[in-house]
Amino acid sequence: MTEKLETLRDKASVRWIALLLLALAMFCSYIFMDILSPIKDLMMSTRGWDSTAFGTMQGAETFLNVFIFFLIFAGIILDKMGVRFTALLSGAVMLIGGLIKYYAVTEAFMGSGVEAWFNDHLNYIPVFQELGVAPFYKGMPASAKVAAVGFMIFGCGVEMAGITVSRGIVKWFKGRETALAMGSEMALARLGVATCMIFSPFFARLGGTVDVSRSVAFGVVLLCIAMIMFIVYFFMDKKLDEQTGEAEEKDDPFKVSDIGKILSSFGFWLVALLCVLYYSAIFPFQKYAVNMLQCNLTLVPGEGFWASNAVTYIQYAIMLAVAACSFTSNFAKDKSKKILLMVIAVIALVIYCYMGYKRGTAETIFAVFPLLAVAITPILGNYVDHKGKAASMLMIGSLLLIICHLSFAFILPQFKGSQVGGVVVAYILILVLGASFSLVPAALWPSVPKLVDEKIIGSAYALIFWIQNIGLWLFPLLIGKILDKTNQDVIAQMNEGIIDAETAAVSYDYTWPLVMLACLGVAAMILGIVLKAVDKKKNLGLEQPNIVEEK
Numbered sequence: 001m002t003e004k005l006e007t008l009r010d011k012a013s014v015r016w017i018a019l020l021l022l023a024l025a026m027f028c029s030y031i032f033m034d035i036l037s038p039i040k041d042l043m044m045s046t047r048g049w050d051s052t053a054f055g056t057m058q059g060a061e062t063f064l065n066v067f068i069f070f071l072i073f074a075g076i077i078l079d080k081m082g083v084r085f086t087a088l089l090s091g092a093v094m095l096i097g098g099l100i101k102y103y104a105v106t107e108a109f110m111g112s113g114v115e116a117w118f119n120d121h122l123n124y125i126p127v128f129q130e131l132g133v134a135p136f137y138k139g140m141p142a143s144a145k146v147a148a149v150g151f152m153i154f155g156c157g158v159e160m161a162g163i164t165v166s167r168g169i170v171k172w173f174k175g176r177e178t179a180l181a182m183g184s185e186m187a188l189a190r191l192g193v194a195t196c197m198i199f200s201p202f203f204a205r206l207g208g209t210v211d212v213s214r215s216v217a218f219g220v221v222l223l224c225i226a227m228i229m230f231i232v233y234f235f236m237d238k239k240l241d242e243q244t245g246e247a248e249e250k251d252d253p254f255k256v257s258d259i260g261k262i263l264s265s266f267g268f269w270l271v272a273l274l275c276v277l278y279y280s281a282i283f284p285f286q287k288y289a290v291n292m293l294q295c296n297l298t299l300v301p302g303e304g305f306w307a308s309n310a311v312t313y314i315q316y317a318i319m320l321a322v323a324a325c326s327f328t329s330n331f332a333k334d335k336s337k338k339i340l341l342m343v344i345a346v347i348a349l350v351i352y353c354y355m356g357y358k359r360g361t362a363e364t365i366f367a368v369f370p371l372l373a374v375a376i377t378p379i380l381g382n383y384v385d386h387k388g389k390a391a392s393m394l395m396i397g398s399l400l401l402i403i404c405h406l407s408f409a410f411i412l413p414q415f416k417g418s419q420v421g422g423v424v425v426a427y428i429l430i431l432v433l434g435a436s437f438s439l440v441p442a443a444l445w446p447s448v449p450k451l452v453d454e455k456i457i458g459s460a461y462a463l464i465f466w467i468q469n470i471g472l473w474l475f476p477l478l479i480g481k482i483l484d485k486t487n488q489d490v491i492a493q494m495n496e497g498i499i500d501a502e503t504a505a506v507s508y509d510y511t512w513p514l515v516m517l518a519c520l521g522v523a524a525m526i527l528g529i530v531l532k533a534v535d536k537k538k539n540l541g542l543e544q545p546n547i548v549e550e551k
Contacts, residue, residue, distance in 0.1 A: 007243040008236065015172045019181050021233040022165045023188040025091065028226035029158045030192030031199075032098055032219035033061070036105075036147075038200045038290040038363040041505035042212050047105065050491070051508070053144040055480020056135065058287045060148035061155035062469035063135045067128070071469060072259075074160040075462020083168045084234045090161035091227040097154030098220045104146035106213040118142035159469060161226075163461040168237070170449055170457055178449075183380060184327075187438070190370035191323055193286060195316070197367035202312050261452070262460050267538065268451045270531040272467045274394060277524040280471030281401055281517045282437055286369070287476055288483075288513070289430075293362035294506040296412050297422045302359040315355045315364065319371065322348045326375030345375065357423045365426055372431045373438035380438060386545050390447050391532040397439030398525035402518050404433040409514035475520075479513040486512050 008014045036043060036058075043049045049057070065071040078086045109115055122145055123138040135152070136145050165185065173181040196219075203214040262268055305311060322345050329341035349371060356364040380393060407429050415422035452460040484491065487508045494504035 008240045009172055009244075014236075015176075016181075018172050018233060018236050019169065019185055020188075021229045021236070022087075022168055023185040025087075025226040025229040025233075026161065026165055026185065026189035027192040027195075028222035028229075029094055029161060030189050031196045031222050032094070032154065033158060034193060034196045034286055035200050035215055035219040036212070037287040038197045038366070039204050039212055039215060040288065040291040041294060041502065042201075042204055042210055043105075044505040045501040046210055046212060047143050048141050049144050051480040051483040051487075052137075052477075053140050053480075055287075055476045055478070055483075056137065056140065057144045057148045057151060058284070058476040058480075059473045060135050061151045062159070062473040063148075064152045064156050065159050065466060065469040066473050067133065069466070070156045071159050071163070071462050071466040074156070075163060075460075077160075078164055078167055078462065079456060083164055083171060084237050086160060086164045087168070087230040087233060088227075090157045090164055091223075091230040093157030094154050094161065095157075095220070095223045095227055097150045097152070097157060098216075098223045100150030100153060101147045102150070102213060102216040102220050104143050104150060105216055107211070109143060109146065114146065115142040118145045155469075159465050161230075163465055166448075166461050167457055168233070171237075172240075174449070183438070187327060187370070187374040190373055190434075190437075191320075193370050194319055194367040197290065197363045197369075198312060198316050198319070201361065201363045202309070206309075259463070262456060262463055265451050267531070267534060268448075268460065268463075270527055270534060271447060271451065272464045274398075274524050274527045274531060275464055276468045276471040277520045277527065278394075278398065278401065279468050280475045281405065281520040281524070282433075283472055284475035284479055285405075285517055288479055288510070289366050289369070290362045291505070291508070292408065292510045292514075293365055293426060295508045295510060296408075296416060297362060297365070297426060298417050298419050299360040299362065299423075300419060301361070306355075306358045306360070311355065311359060315352060315359070318348050318352045318355070319367065321345075322352060322371050323374045326371070329375075330379055353427050356427075357420070365423060366430055368427060369430050369434045370437075371434065373434040376435055376438050391528060391535050393439045395525055395528035395532065397436045398521050398528050400432055400436035400439075401521035402525065404429050404436065405514050405518035405521060409511050409518065413511075471520075475517075478516065482513050482516065483508050483510070 008018075036054075040054055043054060044051075065074075074086070074090075077089070103109055119142045122136045123140075125134040125136060128134040135148055166182070169181050169185060170178065199218060200215040203218050204210060204212050206214060301307065302311070325341045325345035325348065329338050329345065332338040332341060349368070352371075353368065356368070383389070407425075412422065412425055412429065415425055448460055448464065449457055490499075490504050490507045493499045494501060499507070
C-alpha cells in the first residue's frame with residue numbers, strides 16, 4: 001500500500017499563507033472600492049457633484065456586471081481557465097479601472113478636452129435611458145462620468161476577484177476549515193474599509209490643501225500591491241497542482257446546461273436573493289455612512305495634537321492592534337492567553353473610540369465598522385464548520401441589520417447637539433452593524449458548495465454575485481436620488497446662496513434612505529426563515545457542520 005503524498009494543501013501553514021495572499025489582495029481592492037465614500041462632502045464642494053451624481057457614480061461599479069452580464073462571463077472564465085489565470089486577469093482589470101478613475105478626479109482633467117467631450121456626450125444612452133438604468137444623465141459632471149467609466153471597469157475586476165478568491169479558498173480548504181477560512185479572509189479584507197475611512201480623508205486634506213485625487217492615487221498604489229499578491233499566489237497554486245497531478249479547471253469544459261442546473265435549485269435561489277437583499281443594505285450604506293454621520297452628529301474638530309498627522313498614524317496602529325489581538329485570540333489554545341488578548345483588544349478599542357471622539361471626524365468614527373467583525377467572524381466560521389446552524393445565523397444577522405438602520409434613522413438624530421451622547425450611540429450601532437455583517441461570510445458563502453456540483457462552483461458564485469450586483473448598482477443610485485428629493489430645501493438654500501456647498505453637504509436628512517435599507521433587512525429575514533424551513537424539509541445540509549468527522 002503506497003503512502004499518500006503530503007501536498008502544500010495538507011500543510012496548515014502553507015494553505016493559510018495562500019489564504020493570506022488572497023485576503024491581502026481583497027483588502028487592497030476593498031480600500032479602492034470605497035475610496036471616495038468618506039469624502040462625499042469634498043466631492044460635492046470641490047467637483048460640483050450632487051448626491052445623484054455621487055450615487056450614480058458609486059452604482060456604476062456594478063453596471064457592466066449586471067447589464068452586460070460580465071459576471072456570468074467571469075464565472076465561465078473561472079470554470080474554464082482556472083483560479084490562477086482569473087486571479088491575474090482580475091488584478092489587471094482592477095488596476096486599469098483604477099487608473100481611469102484617478103485621472104477623472106485630477107486637476108489635469110479639469111478644463112481638458114476630455115472633460116469638454118464628456119460634458120457634450122453620453123447625455124443620452126438609447127434603450128438604457130428609456131429603461132431608466134442609464135449610467136449617465138444630462139447634467140452629470142464630466143468628472144463623475146469618467147470616474148464612473150473607470151469604476152465600471154474596476155467593478156468587473158473586483159467582482160471577478162471575489163468569485164475567484166471564493167473558488168480558491170474552496171480549492172485549498174475543501175473538507176477542512178472552509179467557513180473559518182472564508183470568514184477569516186473577509187475579516188481581513190474588511191479592514192480595508194476601516195483603512196479607507198481613515199486614510200482617504202487624510203490624503204485628501206494632506207498639507208492643509210484639499211485634493212481628492214491624492215486619495216484615489218493612494219488606492220491605485222494598493223491595487224498594484226493586490227496585483228503582486230495574485231502573482232505570488234499564481235506560483236503557489238501552480239505548485240499545488242503539480243503535486244496533486246490535478247489539471248486546472250479548464251480541462252473540464254463548461255456547458256450552458258450547467259447554469260440550468262444551478263438555477264433549478266430552489267435553495268440556490270433563496271441563498272442568492274438573501275445575499276442581494278443583505279448586501280444591498282450594507283455596501284451602499286458604507287458609501288454614504290460618513291456623510292450620514294456628518295449630518296447627524298455634533299462634532300467638534302480636534303485641535304493641536306488631535307488635528308495633527310501623527311494622530312492618524314497612532315490611531316491606525318491602535319486599530320490594527322484591536323484587529324490583531326481579537327483575531328488571534330480565536331486561535332489561542334491556552335485559555336489565559338486567549339483572555340489576555342481579548343482584554344488588550346477591548347482596551348485598545350476603547351482607546352481608539354476615545355481618539356475618534358477627540359478628533360471629531362465622522363470618518364474615524366465609522367472606521368470601527370469592521371473591528372467587531374474581525375473579532376467574531378472566525379468564531380462564527382469555526383462554529384459553522386463544527387456545529388452548523390448557517391441558516392439560523394443569517395436570520396440573526398438580518399434582525400441586527402433592521403435594528404441598526406432604524407436606530408440610525410430615528411434614534412441617532414435625537415442626540416444632535418450632544419457631543420458625547422451622539423458619538424457613543426453611533427459607535428454602538430456601527431459595531432453591532434459590523435457584527436451583523438460578519439454573519440454572512442461565515443454562514444452564507446460556505447453553504448454554496450452544498451447546493452451545487454463542485455465543477456460548477458465558479459459559475460454558482462458568479463450567478464450569486466451577479467444577482468447581488470443588481471442591488472449594489474441600484475441602491476447607491478436610489479439613496480442619492482432619495483436624498484436629493486427629500487432635501488430640496490437644502491439644495492434650494494445652496495442655490496440661492498443662503499448656505500455654501502460645504503454646509504449643504506453636511507445638512508442632509510437621511511431618514512428615508514435608512515428606512516429603505518431597513519426594509520431590505522426585513523425582506524432578508526423573511527427569506528432566512530423560508531430558507532431554514534426549506535433546508536429542514538429538503539435536507540440541504542445548511543444547518544449541518546462543514547467538517548464531517550471520520551468514523
